[in-house]
Amino acid sequence: MKLRKAYRFRMRPTKTQEVGLYRMAGARRFIYNWALSRRKSYYAEHGKGISARELSSELTALKSKPETLWLKEADSQMLQQALRDVDRAFEALFKRRSRFPRLRSKKAGHFTFRIPQRVRVEDGRVYVPKVGWVRIRQSRGVEGTTKSATFKRDATGHWYVALTTEFEIPDVEPPAPVNPVGVDLGLKDLFVLSDGERVRAPRFARTAERRLGRVQKDLSRKKPGSRRREKAKRRVAGVHRKVSNQRSDFLHKLTTDLTREYDCICHEDLNTKGLAKTKLSRSVLDAAFGEFVRQVEYKATWSFKHSVRVGRFFPSAKLCSECGKVNVNMTLSDRMWLCECGTQHDRDLNAARNILAEGMRLLAAGQTESQNARGEPVSLPRGSTAR
Ligand SMILES: [Zn+2]
Numbered sequence: 001m002k003l004r005k006a007y008r009f010r011m012r013p014t015k016t017q018e019v020g021l022y023r024m025a026g027a028r029r030f031i032y033n034w035a036l037s038r039r040k041s042y043y044a045e046h047g048k049g050i051s052a053r054e055l056s057s058e059l060t061a062l063k064s065k066p067e068t069l070w071l072k073e074a075d076s077q078m079l080q081q082a083l084r085d086v087d088r089a090f091e092a093l094f095k096r097r098s099r100f101p102r103l104r105s106k107k108a109g110h111f112t113f114r115i116p117q118r119v120r121v122e123d124g125r126v127y128v129p130k131v132g133w134v135r136i137r138q139s140r141g142v143e144g145t146t147k148s149a150t151f152k153r154d155a156t157g158h159w160y161v162a163l164t165t166e167f168e169i170p171d172v173e174p175p176a177p178v179n180p181v182g183v184d185l186g187l188k189d190l191f192v193l194s195d196g197e198r199v200r201a202p203r204f205a206r207t208a209e210r211r212l213g214r215v216q217k218d219l220s221r222k223k224p225g226s227r228r229r230e231k232a233k234r235r236v237a238g239v240h241r242k243v244s245n246q247r248s249d250f251l252h253k254l255t256t257d258l259t260r261e262y263d264c265i266c267h268e269d270l271n272t273k274g275l276a277k278t279k280l281s282r283s284v285l286d287a288a289f290g291e292f293v294r295q296v297e298y299k300a301t302w303s304f305k306h307s308v309r310v311g312r313f314f315p316s317a318k319l320c321s322e323c324g325k326v327n328v329n330m331t332l333s334d335r336m337w338l339c340e341c342g343t344q345h346d347r348d349l350n351a352a353r354n355i356l357a358e359g360m361r362l363l364a365a366g367q368t369e370s371q372n373a374r375g376e377p378v379s380l381p382r383g384s385t386a387r
Helices: 015-046 052-063 066-073 076-094 204-220 227-261 279-302 347-364
Strands: 002-012 112-116 125-128 132-137 145-153 159-168 180-185 189-193 198-200 264-268 306-310 336-338 344-346
Touching: 002 279, 015 052, 015 066, 015 076, 015 112, 015 125, 015 132, 015 145, 052 066, 052 076, 076 112, 180 227, 180 279, 180 347, 189 347, 204 227, 227 279, 264 279, 264 347, 279 306, 306 347, 344 347
Parallel strands: 180 264, 264 306
Antiparallel strands: 002 132, 002 159, 112 145, 125 132, 145 159, 180 189, 189 198, 336 344
């Protein structure tokens, strides 16, 4: 089975290299826009679309014209990729998946380019054709062969490289688990494991929420189009990036630890408890839970282990893990409860144990296969760092 893995690293270009990156992004933007208008004018003239081959040879001709000679300084495969990107944009249009492709502009922050295949990562550096070896903040080794690399400058002026690699794993079921765990997703304790371990919700989420509120208010007071407004905008983007990096680092560490320590992770399908009170923290938490589930599943697959989703209608909290009786009178606020059988329960720990038992039951019944067969979705959520 072939799996794809996605990575994203912050780049640390020197001043000269940064100029090179901007030059590549500029060439990409130029060719993208050129291809877009060339397709339009060709269609107007001939009543049919220009073939990819023809457009590609026009590009070659364009590169030897005196006024566009500078295009030779950009990687030629990168420019070919820009043509393919325009093709794809039109395909999406024809399939009615998106609107008419728009021109790329500096102002809208289109500082990006993509290079197929040849990008290498070695010793904390990434090789960018025509730019050279650029230092990156590499949080972990890159596995598999590179399928594509996208270089992008974000709203705060930082450059990132996003890589997609492909690698092979054996096409058989992982061995039967000997060290499984159940995970209950909570609010006060973000995660409670069936063996009693608890992970508290990180403090940074709330601190960041306050800071975000402040910079956003600040932004709303600035005059549209002013320089101060641009500055305030960058500050908001900066806080967003920081929060999402912190959250992502936290979750990645957690899910990596889980899939390293246990060979079967049983968890809930979704966060169904409606825990958070305010709208904002609600959405933040939902996103975190969704991301948790996604990471646990692909990391389990990568490391050849199991992950089991327990259905959202499974009464994990209300079931006594000792006698199996369902406590119908329980409310959301009950942290502790006493079962008729005499067992005193901690709500979350009991739930984690039930999730483990139900997960193992599903696994034994062979009802989880489709979930383990899934690979890593290739597109990363915005602002996250894969590892
Ligand atoms: Zn009981």
